[in-house]
Amino acid sequence: MTGTTNRNGTADNDSAARDDGTTSEAADDPTGTLDEALERLHSAGPERNGWLSNHGPMAVEALVRHGQAPAVHRWLDHYSHKLEDMPDPTSRVTARNWHEALGDPRRIADWTAYFEQETAERPWRDVLTEWWPRLLPGIAAGATHPVIRVGHSVRTLLTGEASAPRVAELAHGLGYWAARHQTLPTATWTAPASSAAAALDAVPPVLEQSGGIRDRLAQLAALPVWPQRFPDDPGEARDRLEELVRAATHRYATHGHGEPIMLVHAATAPNAVLRTLPALPRPLWAPSLAAAWAASAAVTAAYTPGGPSPYEPTTASAEELFARAAAHGDDHTIKFTDTALDVGDATALAAALRSIELNPPVL
Structure with a gap:
């Protein structure tokens, strides 16, 4: 691949993105709406009513990508009644104990905090590469919503700036997947x-x-x-x-x-x-x-x-x-x-x- 990547793993030039199979079309959101929407959503958990998925991050990413940024906050205002607070953490997930926490939905907040720390300390691509093969056997997790959420997040990171809310969104998606891991x-x-x-x-x-x-x-x-x-x-x-x-x-x-x-x-x-x-x-x-x-x-x-x-x-x-x-x-x-x-x-x-x-x- 030509070009270089910055610390967060995003391409520093358009040729790098194209050689990697991505596209520079709709590469970023000049309105800032996506980051604002993700920040609104990250106080909420990934589920409601026990196990129904929070689709907000995925939907707003698609809306912004297809030129519907002006509709995003109105859509979120309507959707917000479906959101529930992030569950309370129970105990810390670490590099040593993650196996026992995998697939435990009670640990959603613990897993999210783990990936927030990982993506703060390392390039997001490195975290994704390490965890993708670990999570992939559990692709059925949460009726496939976690992998879909990760896919929307990665698309944004590949084609735009790796802002803090967008990297945090990857952490939330990976955390949800790990907590709901289901083979x-x-x-x-x-x-x-x-x-x-x-x-x-x-x-x-x-x-x-x-x-x-x-x-x-x-x-x-x-x-x-x-x-x-x-x-x-x-x-x-x-x-x-x-x-x-x-x-x-x-x-x-x-x-x-x-x-x-x-x-x-x-x-x-x-x-x-x-x-x-x-x-x-x-x-x-x-x-x-x-x-x-x-x-x-x-x-x-x-x-x-x-x-x-x-x-x-x-x-x-x-x-x-x-x-x-x-x-x-x-x-x-x-x-x-x-x-x-x-x-x-x-x-x-x-x-x-x-x-x-x-x-x-x-x-």
Whole structure:
């Protein structure tokens, strides 16, 4: 990679960012709205009502990125009733005792404080690189929301200034992931699939289609083999991950009616991993693909409907669709539309419109 990086791991010039797979488009927020919003949100915990996720940091990042900064504080004012204070700390997480604290949701505040200290003392990329392989097996944590939150955070750090609120947001995302760390059951591998789309179509639904996601994921028994030849080359792993995000986004257009909110994560979780790849050493890209496939397939198994339904194509532009998602106000719809715009083709835009139609508006 050309160029240099500063202490916090951000690229010092645009060529470095481009060579690393990122883009300089929408690279920063000259309004300061994102930092203001993150500071508002960081007094809150990552969950509410026991285990429902705080989507605020992810939604405001997407809103700012797509030119909706003027709407952010109004959106937060409306969303704020869903926020709960950060839980009280219990005992300190350290380099020696972290194994026993992993996956303990009572330690959310302890984990957040740990990562705040780590990212204050070391470049954020170094912290991410150390912890990514430790956390990746638990990608199902919090219905995949922690990895999605990390993906939004890393995207901002890669394409803009590593300000204190943005580095703190990474700490909050990693802390949430560590506290909710949850591995998936060991599944039997079924017949190989020729493509990511065919693999998602071949995922068998869990037997009991009721209850919360933790109950459903516990039933996961079988997944098709995909990719048929697991890539040794990091570039191929990235290409297959892009294929998976595209296939899951497209599938929402025809299958999102099965569970309009939960099925967005079949696309947004692997896209979070894809967004994080440029900040990771290339040897971590192939295992990242494997985890992303497991997460997308698991969500598909948990919520897939009995069959597809027709959808209408859209002539709306990407900008028009995101403006509609912002006006709609639902956090999952905003985040899914953000992912659909990353994919960018006609079917993805139709899937974004489908999410706007299926999910109830909140503004």
